[in-house]
Each structure stands twice: as structure tokens, then as C-alpha cells.
Amino acid sequence: MDRIYTIIVTYNAMQWIARSLRSCEQPERVIVVDNNSSDTTTSFIKETFPQVILLPQQENLGFGAANNIGIAYALAQGASHVFLMNQDVYIEPHTISNLLAVQEQRPSFGVVSPIHLNGSGEALDAMFGSYAMANSALFVAALRKASEVKKIYKVPFVNAAAWLVSKACLETVGGFDPYFFHYGEDENYCQRLKYHGFEIGISPTAFVQHDRPQQIKRKKKLFSDRYFHAYKKLMGLKYANVNNPLAPNFLASEKRKIKQRILKERLKLNAVGVKGYQKQLQLLMDIEKGIVDSWNTNREQGPHYLNT
Numbered sequence: 001m002d003r004i005y006t007i008i009v010t011y012n013a014m015q016w017i018a019r020s021l022r023s024c025e026q027p028e029r030v031i032v033v034d035n036n037s038s039d040t041t042t043s044f045i046k047e048t049f050p051q052v053i054l055l056p057q058q059e060n061l062g063f064g065a066a067n068n069i070g071i072a073y074a075l076a077q078g079a080s081h082v083f084l085m086n087q088d089v090y091i092e093p094h095t096i097s098n099l100l101a102v103q104e105q106r107p108s109f110g111v112v113s114p115i116h117l118n119g120s121g122e123a124l125d126a127m128f129g130s131y132a133m134a135n136s137a138l139f140v141a142a143l144r145k146a147s148e149v150k151k152i153y154k155v156p157f158v159n160a161a162a163w164l165v166s167k168a169c170l171e172t173v174g175g176f177d178p179y180f181f182h183y184g185e186d187e188n189y190c191q192r193l194k195y196h197g198f199e200i201g202i203s204p205t206a207f208v209q210h211d212r213p214q215q216i217k218r219k220k221k222l223f224s225d226r227y228f229h230a231y232k233k234l235m236g237l238k239y240a241n242v243n244n245p246l247a248p249n250f251l252a253s254e255k256r257k258i259k260q261r262i263l264k265e266r267l268k269l270n271a272v273g274v275k276g277y278q279k280q281l282q283l284l285m286d287i288e289k290g291i292v293d294s295w296n297t298n299r300e301q302g303p304h305y306l307n308t
Helices: 019-023 043-050 063-076 093-107 126-135 137-143 167-173 185-195 226-241 249-266 271-300
Strands: 002-012 030-034 055-058 082-085 088-091 110-116 152-155 162-166 200-209
Touching: 002 019, 002 063, 019 043, 019 088, 030 063, 043 055, 043 185, 055 063, 063 082, 063 162, 082 088, 093 110, 093 162, 110 126, 110 167, 110 185, 110 271, 162 167, 167 185, 185 200, 185 226, 185 271, 200 249, 200 271, 226 249, 226 271, 249 271
Parallel strands: 002 030, 002 082, 030 055, 110 200
Antiparallel strands: 082 162, 088 200, 110 162, 152 200
């Protein structure tokens, strides 16, 4: 018998949480993992949605690690599937049952995503639209001819704002890699899905609304905090990619490139450049072991990161 738990990671979620939780059909099977919100999120949930399973944390664990706590709890309760949704997502009627039906017919799809609409439900979420159009031209074309719409469309990636994940997938691939604190964890997970023989799909019969502002890509200032955060994410996605059997071996090449940049900046008498690239080199050396450990761990089957 199917037993589905919905998992929501919250952090200062008062703007969305009431509508988000009301959209959930079975509140007694909703797990909220709160990342130490400083607003009234947890007290509001306790008072207004007492059926919800609330797991408050003492610190902000990030998206992936907090989801792992919720997933582990759900599996311990006998979950056959988990539905991961962002705090600013609202589920439209029958979405989870439609996703479940598709996944049961096609169990090779470890992750099945609904279509992500914007907050008003009047158009595609902008970022989701870019994934769908880039990853599956057939998916976009089929939506224009309802008679030709398939039950599921295979894609290499879809963001984890709304994922139905099977127990079989979780027990084989594991949870989110703790190397990624926030952003990149879903891309890494999709890499691991592919390696372990699972597929990722979008179901055109299921919908959620993702109530977030239009995201604008801002250029990262060289050596800013955003620059180094993005660099750490990029190194993890590039060198912890389990689909590349030699990925960790290329870390030495990455270090050589940075050392060459340091030398060039010294020759130009650019002290700022020297200091910046030295910091980048130190960051790479600090994360190198984590990347290699991640690559080694994620190539093995098992419920990694879920033994919390």
C-alpha cells in the first residue's frame, strides 16, 4: 500500500506557509523540517496545523541536510514515497496521485516532477520553463497538442522544488549530499540518479504553483562571497560527478591552473589578484577531500546521508 509523506523545509516561511500547508491533502503526513526560523513559522504551524509533524532544528542546516532529516523520518514511518516541496510551493488538486500513478507505471523514474507554474498559476515558472525547453523540445511541442501529450517526459534535470521520489530510489541513491549546503544539491542528485540507472521525468498531468519572484542572474563580482560560494558549488558538480570515472583526478589540474593565475597576477604586480586567487586555491584545497569522499560514497548503492 502506498504511503506518501510530504516534506517541506522551512526558513522564515510565514509569507507562504499557510497556503502551502492548506494545499496538502493529508496534513497528518506532512513533515516540516524548520531550519531555525527567526520569525513565527514554528509557533504558527503548532497552533494552526497541529496535525503536521514538525521537526524544528537548532541551526540552519541548509536545504539538503534538512530534507534528509525529513526523508529519514518518513522512511522510518514506512513511507513508500516522499514528495519534496519548497515552502513557497502550492500543490494543485490530484497532483501527487497523478505523479504516483505515473511513477508506479514507470518505476525506472526515481524522480517525477509536476509542471511548475508561477505563483498566480497563469504561466510556467520562469526557471522551470528554461529547464523544460532546454531539456526536452518534445515536451514543449507536445503541450501545444493535448492529444499528443505523453504521461511522462524524460529530462536530465529538474529543480527539486517539487519532486516525488520513490523509496527504491532513496534506498539506492540515498539522500542529498551534505557537501552542498544550498544550491547544487538537486543537480548533484540528478547526476547520481543517472549513474545508478534511474531516470528523471516531468508529468504534464500534475501541477504546482511556485510562488517566487522572477529570478535575475546577477554577475558575480570577482572574489566576492557570492563568487566563492558559486565556485565551491561548481567544483562539487564538476569533480564529484559520479558519471565521470576520472573526475577527482582532475582536481590536480584545477590547482595548477589557479597557481598559474597567481603567478600571472604577481608578474602584473596585482596584489588584489594574487590575494584573491590564493584564497581560491586555499578553498579548493579545503574542499578537495570532501569532493573525493563524495565521489567515492555516491558511486556505491545505499541510503547514504539518511542515517540521521
